[in-house]
Amino acid sequence: MPSRPTPRRTVLAAALGAAATSLAASSAPLAFASSGASGPSRAGSASIDYHAWTSDDDWRRGTAEGTRPAGGGRTGLVIDRPAGTMEHTDPHTGTKAAWEYATWTSPVRTPPAPASEVIASWNAHAPAGTWLQTEVRGRYSDGTRTPWYVMGRWTAGDGPGDIRRTSVDGQGDGRSSVNTDTLAVGKPATGLRIASYELRLTLFRKPGTRLTPTVRRLGVMGSDVPDRFTVPASVPGPGAGHELRVPGYSQEIHKGQYPEYDNGGEAWCSPTSSQMALEYWGRKPTAADLAWVDPAYADPQVCHAARFTYDYQYKGCGNWPFNAAYAATYHDMQAVVTRLGSLGDAEKLIRARIPVITSQSFLAAELDGAGYGTAGHLMCVIGFTAQGDVVVNDPNSPSNAAVRRVYKRRQFETIWLRTKRHNAQGEVRSGSGGVCYLYFPAEPDERQRRALQELGIR
DSSP states (O other): OOOSOOOOSTTTTTTHHHHHHSSSSOOOEEEEEEESSSOOOOOOSSEEEEEEEEEEHHHHHEEEEBBEEOOOSSSSEEESSSSSEEEOOTTTTTOEEEEEEEEEOOOOOOOOBSEEEEEEEEEEOOOEEEEEEEEEEEEEEESSSOEEEEEEHHHHOOOSSSSOOOOOOOOBBBSEEETTEEEESGGGGTTTTTEEEEEEEEEEEEOOOOOEEEEEEEEEEEEEOOOOOOOOOOOOOTTTTTBOOOOOOGGGGTTSSSTTTTTTTGGGGHHHHHHHHHTTTTTOOTTTHHHHHHHHTTTTHHHHHHHHHHHTTTTTTOHHHEEEEEEHTTTTTTEEEOOOOOOOHHHHHHHHTTEEEEEEEOOOOTTTTTTTOOEEEEEEEOOOOTTTOOOEEEESSGGGGGOOEEOHHHHHHHHHOOOOOOOOTEEEEEEOEEEEEEESSOOHHHHHHHHHHHTEEE
16 A cells, blocks of 8 residues: 555646656766765766755854854754744644744855755754754745745654644745745756755744754755656666665554554554664664553554654655654764665665665556555665665565565666656656665764765765
8 A cells, every 4th residue: 555645746747747758768877966065066967965064163154143053962053042032823733832033044055056856854852842943045046046945843742832843835936836845946847946055944942941952963955856757777786785684664564553643554654664774773762752652552663753753734754854853863863865866876875784765656567576556655775685686674564574575676776766757547746866864873983974975975
């Protein structure tokens, strides 16, 4: 059964379907840019640029209004003194409350190649009584600007005094729009792109307290992946023959459990994949964290992950940055949302002992052995066979024992890396274009650090 009932990437896919089918399928390789200073990307007609602000120097390069970097281990951005107080009415609870706030605006990021899509992600600690908002503003290739777009209102918890974490619908200026967690140019065929962008963080707390969120990583991925129904075939590399010992969890055994979180377990592919990757790194909820879960339920940590990744506007657990933010609430964990350009890039990470959570859409006939089709589904890539086929923990499996699957390399790279596909009715729909989540320790080892840096992640 599909893990996500409807696709939500590139919302203009249907409207542009006729034009898309007339385009020649691109087979250009994707090039990556460094997350450091801007510079030329590797050879290729498209680029993926991930950049993050994480250090004391990074935070000081931005424009602060009431925020400051704080040390004590990993440097993070915190409220120093409120810049003001505002009232906010939570659209999901109707609660109106006053909040003190402070802001930080990043330097302008100019990627090596202009972007057609932008995705922000963040790693933060947000105790009860605090929350944060992340916004992006772009400059188009014609020199005009987008509005400030809200990319998420987030807090770790959902207690009685907390807001409900949420994306914001209805944002657009006729040239670009936000679809849950992705800012996209509406008509990329016109040549319009986002040439640069800046991010703004607003940190909130209850008035009169000394509480503060702590943001330890603010990341942004800009990309210009070509519209394509097929992708270049890759050749197995040094990562072939490596497999990581990642615990396997089925989302399907949670059917009917906590339907208030995206209809129960049958739609929990994203938090289930996140939980598998987290436990690979030795992180899981405590017994106290899980006390709310019915003790009759197996794998209560999967229920926990679903609850605390749930997006109250999207009404689902598949918000990409919310999953990364959840992963980073665990001790000394970092998490990013980015794109990869090939299975070769995934092999590098597997060889460095970093699992890769991938997003893909496909018909049942397009992925042998899956036994289902889906408008959108997350899996955890845990290795490659000696022949280069892809070993995954697929949460859309009837039991934990059945989660490990081997999928054909060519089929998997197509369904993951393409941006266009046909559904069962022959209509053009979107694909993720190589989106993935990467979770790794605050202090990765040297091999892991090198592999991440090769993909522009520091």
